[in-house]
Amino acid sequence: MTKTTKTVLGIVGIAIIVGIAIIAIIIAVTAKNSSKPASNEKPTITIGVTLPLTGDVAMLGQSAKNAIELAQSQLPTNLKYNYKLVFEDDQFKPALGATIANKLISVDHVDALMSFGSPVGSVVSPIAEKKGAPHVNSFASASHVADGDYNFLDYTPSYEDSELFIQELEKRGIKKIVFFAQSDNQGAASIIDSFERDIKKTDIEVVSIQNFTTGTRDFRTNIDKVKGLKPDIYVLEATSPELEILTRQLRQAGINTPVTTMEAFEFSDQMSLFEGMWYVNGADATPWFVDLYTKTYGVSPKFGAANDYDGFSLLVKAVEAAGDGKTKPTHEQIKDALANIKSFDGALGTNQTIDSNGIVDSKAVVRTIKNGVPVTIAP
Amino acid sequence: MDIIPQLIVNSIIAGAIYSMVALGFNLIYGTTKFFDLGYGALAAVGGYSVFYFYKGLGLNLYVAIILGILISGAIGLIIYRLVYAPLRKRKSSGMVLLVAALGVMTAVQSIVAILFTSQFQTLSRSAGNEAVYNIFGGVITQTQLIILILGLLIMAAIGLMFRYTLFGKAIKAVGDDEEVSKIVGINTVKVIGWVFFIGSAIAGLAGILVGFDTGIEPTMGLSLLLKGVIASIIGGIGNVYGGVLGAFLLGFIENFGIWQISGEWKDAIAFGVLILFLLFRPQGILKL
Amino acid sequence: MEYLIHIAILISIYAILGLSLNLVVGFTGLLSITQAAFYGIGAYVTAILLTSTGMNFFLAMLIGIVITAVISLAIGFVLSKFKDDYYALGSFGFNVIIYSIFLNWQSLTRGPLGIPGIPRPSLFGFTFSENLWFLVLSVIILIIIYFLCKFITTSSFGRVLKAIREDEEAISVFGYRVLWYKLTIFVISAGMAAVAGSLFASYITFIDPSSFTLTESIFILAVVILGGLANNKGAVLGAVCLILLPEILRFVGFPDDIAAQMRQVTYGVILILLMLYRPQGLVGEYRL
Numbered sequence: 001m002t003k004t005t006k007t008v009l010g011i012v013g014i015a016i017i018v019g020i021a022i023i024a025i026i027i028a029v030t031a032k033n034s035s036k037p038a039s040n041e042k043p044t045i046t047i048g049v050t051l052p053l054t055g056d057v058a059m060l061g062q063s064a065k066n067a068i069e070l071a072q073s074q075l076p077t078n079l080k081y082n083y084k085l086v087f088e089d090d091q092f093k094p095a096l097g098a099t100i101a102n103k104l105i106s107v108d109h110v111d112a113l114m115s116f117g118s119p120v121g122s123v124v125s126p127i128a129e130k131k132g133a134p135h136v137n138s139f140a141s142a143s144h145v146a147d148g149d150y151n152f153l154d155y156t157p158s159y160e161d162s163e164l165f166i167q168e169l170e171k172r173g174i175k176k177i178v179f180f181a182q183s184d185n186q187g188a189a190s191i192i193d194s195f196e197r198d199i200k201k202t203d204i205e206v207v208s209i210q211n212f213t214t215g216t217r218d219f220r221t222n223i224d225k226v227k228g229l230k231p232d233i234y235v236l237e238a239t240s241p242e243l244e245i246l247t248r249q250l251r252q253a254g255i256n257t258p259v260t261t262m263e264a265f266e267f268s269d270q271m272s273l274f275e276g277m278w279y280v281n282g283a284d285a286t287p288w289f290v291d292l293y294t295k296t297y298g299v300s301p302k303f304g305a306a307n308d309y310d311g312f313s314l315l316v317k318a319v320e321a322a323g324d325g326k327t328k329p330t331h332e333q334i335k336d337a338l339a340n341i342k343s344f345d346g347a348l349g350t351n352q353t354i355d356s357n358g359i360v361d362s363k364a365v366v367r368t369i370k371n372g373v374p375v376t377i378a379p
Numbered sequence: 380m381d382i383i384p385q386l387i388v389n390s391i392i393a394g395a396i397y398s399m400v401a402l403g404f405n406l407i408y409g410t411t412k413f414f415d416l417g418y419g420a421l422a423a424v425g426g427y428s429v430f431y432f433y434k435g436l437g438l439n440l441y442v443a444i445i446l447g448i449l450i451s452g453a454i455g456l457i458i459y460r461l462v463y464a465p466l467r468k469r470k471s472s473g474m475v476l477l478v479a480a481l482g483v484m485t486a487v488q489s490i491v492a493i494l495f496t497s498q499f500q501t502l503s504r505s506a507g508n509e510a511v512y513n514i515f516g517g518v519i520t521q522t523q524l525i526i527l528i529l530g531l532l533i534m535a536a537i538g539l540m541f542r543y544t545l546f547g548k549a550i551k552a553v554g555d556d557e558e559v560s561k562i563v564g565i566n567t568v569k570v571i572g573w574v575f576f577i578g579s580a581i582a583g584l585a586g587i588l589v590g591f592d593t594g595i596e597p598t599m600g601l602s603l604l605l606k607g608v609i610a611s612i613i614g615g616i617g618n619v620y621g622g623v624l625g626a627f628l629l630g631f632i633e634n635f636g637i638w639q640i641s642g643e644w645k646d647a648i649a650f651g652v653l654i655l656f657l658l659f660r661p662q663g664i665l666k667l
Numbered sequence: 668m669e670y671l672i673h674i675a676i677l678i679s680i681y682a683i684l685g686l687s688l689n690l691v692v693g694f695t696g697l698l699s700i701t702q703a704a705f706y707g708i709g710a711y712v713t714a715i716l717l718t719s720t721g722m723n724f725f726l727a728m729l730i731g732i733v734i735t736a737v738i739s740l741a742i743g744f745v746l747s748k749f750k751d752d753y754y755a756l757g758s759f760g761f762n763v764i765i766y767s768i769f770l771n772w773q774s775l776t777r778g779p780l781g782i783p784g785i786p787r788p789s790l791f792g793f794t795f796s797e798n799l800w801f802l803v804l805s806v807i808i809l810i811i812i813y814f815l816c817k818f819i820t821t822s823s824f825g826r827v828l829k830a831i832r833e834d835e836e837a838i839s840v841f842g843y844r845v846l847w848y849k850l851t852i853f854v855i856s857a858g859m860a861a862v863a864g865s866l867f868a869s870y871i872t873f874i875d876p877s878s879f880t881l882t883e884s885i886f887i888l889a890v891v892i893l894g895g896l897a898n899n900k901g902a903v904l905g906a907v908c909l910i911l912l913p914e915i916l917r918f919v920g921f922p923d924d925i926a927a928q929m930r931q932v933t934y935g936v937i938l939i940l941l942m943l944y945r946p947q948g949l950v951g952e953y954r955l
Contacts, residue, residue: 054927058497088917089927094781095878098871099673103917106669122783122873130796131669144783183643184770184876186779193780212642213770215602217593220389220518221634222642224382241499241594252511253518414752462939471946473751474698475954478892479942481885486935489928608756647767650760657749657757 043328044082045319047312048104049114050097050124053089056214057117057239060267061089063302064116064138067347070296071312080325083316086110094123101127112315112334114138114308118186121145121153134335136315138307141190143359150335152358154307154314154348156282161262162194164364165280168378169204169233176207178231180222180238180246183211188237191262207231212242219246223253234259240267247273265369266303272372283307283362284376289347310346310360317344386634388519394630395527396589400607401614401622402533403581409617410554410574411467413476417458417483418582419604423491425451425583426595430500447587448580455579456572458483463575464568484600492597502590522592529588533581534623541619550574554617609653615665624665672798676870678910679805680863685890685902686816687859690852692888693896693953694820696832697849698751701742701758702860702887704765707879708735709861710868711769714782717869724788728865732858739857743850762881769876781875785868805866809903812859816899819855828852829897832953889938895951904949909934 049068052061065087072083086108088100097120104110105127113135115124121137122145128135129148136152137145146153169177182188192209199206207229210222236259238246243264250259260279265271285306293301318337322329329337339358343351353361366378400422407415428450432443462479503522510521519527540547549570552560561567585603586595606629607622614625629649636648656663688702712731716722742761749757769776776782787796788804795801819825827848830838839845868874886909894905913930947954 054492054497054925056497091927093877094871094873094875095677095867099670099677099914102670102673103914119781119873119875119877122781123871126872142780142783183773184779186781186875189773189779210642211771213646213767216642216645217589218389218393219642220392221386221637224385224389225638241501241596245593252520414756462943465943471942474755475942475946477698477752477755478888479939481888482935482938482942484935485885486932486939489931489935493925493928493932605759612756643771644767647764647771650763654745654757654760657753657760658745661749661753 048110067305306347394627398626403578419600420487422586426586451583452580615663621665703883709864735861743853895948
């Protein structure tokens with residue numbers, strides 16, 4: 001090697017060693033700090049939260065973060081413990097989710113974990129189960145995220161959505177439908193998966209499924225393909241901005257047939273586009289939550305925020321039940337307390353229960369947009 | 380069957396946007412023989428500048444657009460001066476420039492995301508309520524018509540510039556042979572600087588128009604760029620008219636693909652066509 | 668410490684990827700930007716075989732290598748017709764096409780839902796479920812691949828590769844069948860990337876298409892370029908740096924919502940600075 005190469009190698013080597021040393025020191029320091037605090041102080045419970053704070057679904061992650069912080073600010077002061085939050089950005093990527101879960105557990109020594117969505121949830125769950133760390137996910141449509149004793153899920157499973165949706169289709173006498181599906185979107189794929197299984201049992205005909213990828217801005221040819229089929233309703237499974245662009249282009253093409261969805265409309269910033277349309281949604285956020293969130297942050301909560309609010313509240317409830325106020329409850333005790341929660345009142349409604357799989361029981365609802373705001377019409 | 384006219388109109392709409400990206404890209408490539416992958420990010424710069432001035436500060440629409448175009452051009456020029464010019468002076472290989480361009484794109488995109496968040500935004504204040512025209516049985520909105528007309532105008536302007544102005548001829552000369560141009564006294568650094576400014580300004584304009592048609596997000600540049608690249612290669616790399624031809628052809632192929640096959644394969648089809656052209660006719664349809 | 672073990676495993680996987688790409692880009696001079704595709708094929712084949720049959724991990728990995736090798740032979744053959752910039756573009760194209768297949772061939776790959784529940788490897792009754800043991804496994808495989816690369820690059824085969832990189836025409840005049848060498852090294856590189864893919868799938872226990880995009884290929888390229896082209900130790904070094912850097916930055920404490928974007932900006936700037944001031948990377952022997 002040349003001399004410069006050797007010096008460069010030397011510098012890099014030192015930098016790496018310094019880097020590792022920094023991490024090791026931080027680990028050692030936080031390990032010390034997580035042992036008993038001064039006598040009369042309340043012990044602090046640390047909850048690690050991994051969210052997509054940047055990337056494609058950043059708005060949802062940001063909304064979730066706001067909801068969790070809101071929940072923290074609403075905690076009464078006479079609790080047994082102090083609650084601290086550590087947020088990390090996983091960009092909705094599984095590999096990062098794994099890194100963060102490991103960091104939260106072994107470096108931050110969190111007492112519990114929260115995650116968001118199926119890709120990260122699917123990776124965090126096995127880690128949480130292996131390390132025995134209680135874990136609540138709040139946006140995964142894939143129910144396997146709740147597998148294992150330590151894993152809990154607060155999100156309406158897609159089979160609930162599709163069951164109610166098909167019921168509603170039958171109630172309204174709809175016979176022919178056309179699907180527009182953002183096929184590379186995790187949530188859409190999950191819903192369509194459930195739907196395709198359930199629709200076989202009825203005589204409703206799906207005359208066409210138009211797939212498109214995230215990033216598509218031009219649906220005109222897809223629309224032209226199905227215009228002639230004259231379905232009774234168009235089902236749109238897409239996120240923003242594809243959803244709004246698709247709806248506008250449908251209208252531009254002169255199609256005035258109703259549109260509907262399972263869950264997609266409430267992701268949108270422009271709900272007035274869907275004025276008067278009925279659709280199916282996962283469990284409702286209660287009005288008091290929506291008001292509180294909107295008053296605090298100036299914008300309305302995105303879909304899923306209420307689930308995160310509840311996820312945090314559930315953990316607090318479990319910790320308070322499991323601990324004695326002097327020392328922190330163990331992971332196992334927290335996990336057991338979570339599983340034992342029989343009913344609780346949260347942002348998604350009163351008397352919610354957790355089933356034996358660790359999934360919070362939440363039912364789907366039928367809603368419509370009135371004056372630009374969602375309103376529940378059934379059940 | 381009446382889907383054909385609509386298909387053609389759709390292709391023209393898609394092609395119009397690609398053609399604007401291809402115009403600037405081809406201009407730069409024709410002059411410097413450099414695949415500027417960082418070019419795409421300038422579309423985001425343009426779009427977000429207008430977002431800031433028009434929706435953020437509330438300035439007049441046309442002022443905001445002109446500012447947006449100028450800013451994109453300026454930033455393109457600055458990047459050229461800071462990164463590409465030194466590398467070219469050192470006669471760095473094409474690969475070094477390509478990698479540097481990738482670095483530029485990554486950095487610029489992320490800076491835009493930090494400043495404006497990754498949220499998708501629309502530029503138009505009247506979401507969804509714009510004029511719609513019916514042409515030969517196909518539907519086109521006002522914004523799309525503007526994109527189409529502007530694209531063709533710019534193509535004509537550049538063509539005229541090449542034919543009739545000294546500046547245009549200088550650009551062609553640099554594109555043909557940079558060394559010889561230097562010898563005959565052309566200030567190649569200045570000419571190329573102008574090329575980057577104009578090319579980047581066009582990219583910014585493309586970003587702005589897309590912003591009005593559908594919307595903007597920090598990562599919009601990459602996919603626009605890749606389509607622009609494919610369009611340029613199909614139509615004739617380095618040839619300004621070729622880029623436009625390729626853009627409309629690409630628009631047609633994509634829509635035809637959606638019609639016959641299915642929507643989710645659109646990108647794969649576009650790149651498949653690229654590879655076919657690279658294999659069998661890499662110089663594209665129209666020659667340089 | 669679990670967290671450090673986890674990082675070490677990721678470093679091993681990316682070191683393997685870096686070593687594999689280095690063979691093609693650093694030693695043979697072919698700017699291939701599609702390594703994530705082969706990484707992905709290895710991962711998906713392993714994942715599908717492990718979850719649908721109870722096959723042994725090592726057998727699944729072997730099948731993954733074979734399937735990836737066959738696909739890469741076809742891709743490498745088509746790419747070999749292209750030069751320089753077009754080679755890079757063509758490789759982009761294949762990455763996009765293969766990513767589309769991961770995403771859209773849903774009956775095989777479950778598309779965006781991904782494949783969860785991938786088991787850890789087991790050998791003679793011993794399962795590598797503890798991360799520490801998995802790290803041992805990854806490091807052993809890394810060492811094997813490292814020495815394989817060292818063997819290839821210091822042999823006479825390796826000398827021909829370097830000659831191809833320096834002057835392809837000259838070496839073919841001497842009677843060497845350049846195409847054969849290019850294809851062989853491309854296939855070997857793809858096979859190694861598949862090994863990394865199998866390790867990744869089994870370690871993370873869940874894969875979805877988002878881990879195998881064009882951006883990932885660019886990241887692997889950055890690993891190679893940063894570490895130093897045509898230097899095997901460099902590839903490993905590049906992986907160490909690019910995995911460790913964001914983790915260290917995590918502790919530096921940028922505000923959460925811009926931390927990731929700041930990291931992206933850092934990558935972009937690193938690429939640019941490298942190209943400007945040290946195009947051979949940290950310890951590389953070949954300047955792009």
